[in-house]
Amino acid sequence: MKKLLTLLACALFATTLWAQQALWGGVPVVSPEINSDNTVTFRLKAPKAVKVQVTGDFLPTQKIKTPFGEFDGLGYADLKEGKDGVWEYTTPEPLAPELYSYSFVVDGLKIMDPSNVYMSRDVSSVTNVFIIGGGRADLYKVNDVPHGTVSRIWYDSPTLGMKRRMTVYTPAGYETSGKRYPVFYLLHGMGGDEEAWMALGRTSQIMDNLIAQGKAEPMIVVMTNGNASQEAAPGETSDGFVAPNMNLPKTMEGSFETAFPDVVKFVDKTYRTKANKKGRAIAGLSMGGYHSLHISKQYPDMFNYVGLFSAGIMPNKDVKSPIYEDFDKKLDVQFSKKPALYWIGIGKTDFLYQANVEFRKQLDQKGYKYTYLETGGGHIWRNWRIYLTEFASKLFK
Structure with a gap:
């Protein structure tokens, strides 16, 4: 009887653990991660992707031509695939204090960062956001x-x-x-x-x-x-x-x-x-x-x-x-x-x-x-x- 109860307890624990992983998506991917030196690491689990990029206002701009004239558009940076299909990019320099917005582009399709619940809408564009504190950004x-x-x-x-x-x-x-x-x-x-x-x-x-x-x-x-x-x-x-x-x-x-x-x-x-x-x-x-x-x-x-x-x-x-x-x-x-x-x-x-x-x-x-x-x-x-x-x-x- 004691052995049976032990087996049932183990089965219940395993079932509960599996349910929690199913509910929360398994082992979490941390993104964005603001590092101690204010560089920022972006991660996305996409094991079947061919190309993953991040785009946002923290990157150098690129010129875009519109009917209203030429203006600065968002830049792009490539993520590199690592272990378990997790793609990663770390900014080469620390970011200045500011509220930043970003999105991922996976094989040409723009998506939100599934690890970041903080988003904002500007007209019809939705982006993730994060803050680097300090200076005016503390406001x-x-x-x-x-x-x-x-x-x-x-x-x-x-x-x-x-x-x-x-x-x-x-x-x-x-x-x-x-x-x-x-x-x-x-x-x-x-x-x-x-x-x-x-x-x-x-x-x-x-x-x-x-x-x-x-x-x-x-x-x-x-x-x-x-x-x-x-x-x-x-x-x-x-x-x-x-x-x-x-x-x-x-x-x-x-x-x-x-x-x-x-x-x-x-x-x-x-x-x-x-x-x-x-x-x-x-x-x-x-x-x-x-x-x-x-x-x-x-x-x-x-x-x-x-x-x-x-x-x-x-x-x-x-x-x-x-x-x-x-x-x-x-x-x-x-x-x-x-x-x-x-x-x-x-x-x-x-x-x-x-x-x-x-x-x-x-x-x-x-x-x-x-x-x-x-x-x-x-x-x-x-x-x-x-x-x-x-x-x-x-x-x-």
Whole structure:
């Protein structure tokens, strides 16, 4: 009997072990592994693969030609096959502190790293992410500081004739302080939505850390959906799981700018805001920078702080809207009212660089005061996170 019980126990142990291995995929492959010297090792178990590569923003860029011009694209590195069909690549140099994204390419097919559950979506592209800490990148991490609250909230837009969703960050202590707070409206780029600045821009982490360090004033951050035909981000609307894309109607033809007062009115009614020009800022990346430029000049008494991050400047020639008429006159009115900060940032290899050079020349010729930051790289989230940290630190002082 004792022998039988021992055999049953061994069988049960073996069965349990097999079940756990089946559940968790057997012996785990560690990837990415951040080494002590900040080199990073990527691994993928693919015993039948012929060629495995990793692509990501940690690699040297390569030039890509598009209808919008030539810009920096992601580089590639080859993994080498080792024991048990595990392919491996280690960066030859330590990586600088930053939030990085990457994917694998197996025999020409792009896949996610099955060993890394941390991913983000940029329009229709999904990538894995990891952080190398230190320096500015520590702002992108969740640290032991007071944390704000992030809400997804629906509002009515009479101008667009629909209910729409926005993402709102309120600083730590908002719920109990009874105070009124300034508001920073932060806008996404083409193809993005109200989730983009949270997932890719690390907005809540950046704001928590800047406020805790005394480098930014406590403020409300409102992240809207800049696609005026959408209720909300893909998958979060009555349309169901539609595929995200960049070719949406009502993006840069005046609808969003025309309807923006609906957003401000709702925020001032719903939250404890400082509901005046001195208590409002607006900024955005790419299309969001374009929106910020035109909204702020269309409503010159609404925003005291304006940020253009890798911004588009002027609409296509075939676009007709009252929003874009009398551009120079509206800009004159805006600057005659002396905004506290007009901030422009762009990367040296950004495809919108020349448009920003020409816009700055126009501002210079008029003697309009602005702050300018030029960084390396192109039209990338690495730059936009930098711009957010720099711009937010200058608000409402």
